[in-house]
Amino acid sequence: MGILTDASLNQRNHLGRNFLKHNRKICALFYLAGAVWFCCLGHSQFNHATYLSENALSPGLVYSEIKVESARIAQNYLDELNREREVYRSGIPYNWIMAKMQQIGLEVYTHNFTLHYPLGSGREFHGENIYGILRAPRIGSTEGIVFSAPYRPPESVHPDITASVPLLLAFAEFTRRKNYWAKDLIFLVTDREQLGMHAWLEAYYKGDLEDASALDAGNLKGRAGALQAALNLEIQDFDAEYLNVKIEGLNGQLPNLDMFNLIQRIAARELPVREPCGYKQTSPRKRAKNKNAVLENVKAMLSMLLSQANGVPTGNHGLFHRYRVEALTLEAVKKPKSDYQSRGAAVLPLLKVIEGVSRSLNNLLERFHQSYFFYILVSNDRFVSIGDFIPCLLLMAGPLFIKAFFLWLGLNVEDPEMEKCDEDEKQAESSQTELKPIVKKELDLQYSKVLRIFLIAHLIGFLASVMPENRGLNEVFATLGLSSNQFITGLAVVFSIVALLAPHIVELNYDGVELLHIVTLLELASVLVVVGLLNFALGFLLSIVIAPAAILVDRNHNASIKCLNRFYVILLHPLIVSYGVVLILTLNAFPELGLLAVAQRAIGATMDALTYSVVDSIIYGNWVYNAVTIAFLSNWMMLWRVVCYTKTEEGRPKLKTS
Template identity: 40%
Template sequence: MDGCQLSTAILYKTAWLDAMGGLNSIQHYGHFQTGLLIAVLDSPVTLLSNIQFSVYRCEVKRVQYTTDVMGLLTDPGTERSQLPALLERHHRPLCVTLYIIGLVWFLALAHNSLNHGTYFSENALLPGLVEGDFHSDSLMLQYLQSLTEEAEKYPAGMPYAWLVGQFTQLGLDTFTHNFTLHYPMGKEKSFSGQNVYGILRAGRGSSTEAIVVAAPYRPPSSFLQTTAPSIALMLAMAQFFSKQVYWAKDIIFLVTEHEQLGTEAWLGAYHHGCSGGPVLDHGGIQGRAGAIQAAINLELHSARVSHLDVKVEGLNGQLPNLDLVNLIHRLCQRENVPHTFKNRIDHPRPESWGGWLQQLETLLSMVASQATGVPTGNHGLFHRYGVAAVTVEGSEWNSVLGRRVGIQQLGRVLEGVCRSLNNLLERFHQSFFFYLLPSTTRYISIGVYMPPFALLAGGLLVKALALWFSTSCAADIQTNASTSTSSTVRKVDYSVMGSIPVVVTTHVVSAGLAATPPLLSRLGLVVALSTEDSVFFGLLGAAMTLLFLPHFMARCTDIGGVSWEVVKTVAVLELAVLVFAGAVYNFSLALIITLTFTPIALMASPSHSRLGRLAKSLLVLSVHPLSLLMFSVLLDTVINFPGSAPLKLLWRAYMAIKRALMYSVADALIYSNWVFDAACVCLLPVWLLLWQVVHCHP
């Protein structure tokens, strides 16, 4: 047997085995036990290529080759070939286990044993190194009284002349900035606004760097809380800062109109940006300072507040450098000012069960707000320009914290922040930009929260591999069967090319849907519908129409011959790419998508029974992007209005859903918020593919 090659194969559960021709290449063979055939071959061909047979099930368990009669050498590919079989057999419990472990691990991150205490990475900040000198609390009250009297003359406008006059009297370089919004929805009206800002030039620098202290102006007719104390404190700080000689950076005092719209317009004009496109005309600015290093947005609703709440979430989930957040909390602690995050003061015993629950609530609250992509304050618009910024909000509604904070303490906190920022030699870069906050003194960095997220989403990759191995094996069996028989059974297309029509169709339709809101708003004018109703009912009607896409594809294409496993493989892989890529930009949004979509994506499959298909269809419908919006808004309504009657609660939720959808469209057009576009262009195609899988022929 020198020079021969030995091949062994196990054939089991066969109906019958029929040798159709002479086995010339087989020199020796033996039949050991039931279904075991060992043959010695002259050439390195497999046993299956020399024997034609019809089987109900055939599985090649092991193949061995040797060139020596003294022994059998194991094929190196044997152990590797067992992995697909193991993965196909055990991938379901593995996916469930990964999901559960990842979820429990992430929830446990709120405990102090799994997160870290905050610290400063930028030593140049030197927080609290010197004593505060601010004593202009009486001056701040004078400014507040004067501004309140002036605001009564402009119930729906902004006292531009008064603000310009105050900045000019303080010796600041004072300018105004005009902007115009061409609203793209409905009748396409135009709205104009004006910002006022003053620049305190650095006495010890060359105006190459700047710090921004901003505050939005809210007229008496606004339904939001007043920000007049913020502007009054800003003017008092400007008067105090103008007398100091240690400033190495310009300080810009900015008062914006129309909330975030004014801030977006001013930033676009200052940086020559084009984020608003043709919708927002930024206009031009006359005065300019240095490159903005950091920004503090003030939202004080009273001259005496109970605490300061620090807001960090920015546009599209961007966050400021963690050093800036820690700086404000540290200075508040130094000045004995109660400070919170998400309006929650730190638990006195964070290691206890109650402490973990409170930190978990704070963590989930940050996840919910960051996932929307909507800034929690005007500071969130600075982040896209590489400027670290936060909003400091002060209100007196929380009586649990007891005493109120005086103006002098607030001024010294702001003074300390500006003096620390004045010490910076370069932009914030050493600390984290990706983190989650369970409290004011603890943080969860990207290196801590990504492993549990990887487990949560890892099941998608496992499922995709299992489906790929399954379709590859099925394709090989179908090919072997077709060469041995002349069966007229319709073949199944297991190639990726066969799924291209349905994949391309879902993406094209979804991309087109993302561009329809302006058209829907104009069509609504024909039937006397408001913009909110036009967009809501238009998108709802489009979503319901897309439910019939599988039937349309079955009639117009040969999608019925394509394997549903291949379509699901594409959907699962696309979902995995979406969440893993999104996790490094807006982690909270990627987390929510992973938590909701992963279980549905794993179980989505055709069903032989009508009841099973109906149940799976309802489960897939529950994670439709519109369904997720409705569920989240309904939950938020229940939390904010716990005592409302059921019918009134549903009506509130219905109105809130329409407004939320309208705001997401407007934010996408004006501020380049990605949530609506991502839901239409990225998430909806995945959902449509899963819907196609459920309605495929099993």
């Protein structure tokens, strides 16, 4: 019976009430700590200088062997290709490219693929890639390196990168005359941008395996060794102003940091000062001087996270990462104005950069493993490792775990208004010799009803994820004359309405809603951490938006505060968040337009973004759409049920003695 009169029970009860009283301050403290931590990473004391971890990459940093003769060959190839482009306005001059590869001495193959468009009436798109293989003269075909260039016909809406193919062929001609290659070299020209690269990789790794996906990747007639690395070229002109290095891959994956550092060091040696090279490089004329270094570093980190968050590759290189092949894209941006005398000024430096990269990769005896795979670039020569930036995510998601703990604690302590009664009871107990039982709260957590809401929410999220792929629904909407954008947007609106109404099917009392709130916070925090480990950018940016829900959403407020909470939760709806992001991007892209015009344009852009996210999910395996619908939409529904609780449903259970 001693435990019934233990004074520490009342002390813990009092301590629990104090925690509950200051739970918002504690959650806000963790949230601000995460934001401050991230900002501190922009200071040089909290980040690191880049370096080459793999000594085997050093050969590319020595004297270059490529001469001006190769630059003249590249320029001649470009002139010939421009004449061919006048004939092939909407296609690829296959015969010309194949003839040049055969003339160089490569094993030349073509690769056909077909895309059965997963939305709408199921149109088919056909494409054909061309690739040549230079077999390693010093060893069997055990390993390979890919050099690729996408071909864009004159009618393409993308920036012109015609010079990529001539540069690729000129480098292939140089490699054919050397005998020190220990790896097979693959020179690939892809059709239809990333789709062609995706189809080629699927065929290279899966071969004759049957696949029920929308993409019929076909088969490859010729293969090389196991791919070790890849370099993708996007050369806008041979008179380049600067080089931009693209590293973001599918689902936010990045190449090994050594790959990026190698490009930086070789480019710094081979390129003139007037042609800088770097990540998200811009024109020297657009760079302001005397800026705050820390502020600029934080902006650079946020810019990189924004590029990673959507999970869309910034170039063809991004599709290699899923196969554990380190790859990046080298983009040469042409000058706004150029004259005939400077025509082809950047050809030889570009060829030297490619040669240096290829010789370094040729010397590798094993896959990249020494340097980082998870990092944030602060600048071209400084970075932040995963051990330094992952605490930001944990501190941002921490308030969700903390709030869930405080809510559970609140279920097991007496109400704040009972504190005065407790003091009276203590005085009475001190004046009496008779033992009195402690007061316990009768809980009715309604586990079955909470589980029912949990299952309903996740079922709706799962249906929202898989319904756009349904062939029957697509055909029905196609017969009605609706486009894919209208079909996807219509489904999103329908599921949004269902998400608003479905959780109210099940009635809950006070403790049941409290338990649902705890479950929602725990799952949401766990999802943020897991997503952050897979794609830190997405997890971190979502935590910035979602974590305040743990601080602000509280049902113990007056009517006006409750309305504000509901309004805030509505703003957290995935569809509203998507529109808000697109609206901000549209404002930045079209500052000259009025607010109404920007809002209307943002609606159309949001419809396109939803459609593209579904297509990327089906074809490429981008899991951002699936994560948002299955995890975040489901949790939003449960959080919406929490903030919509009213006392008219059922009052809080009374206290009883035992």
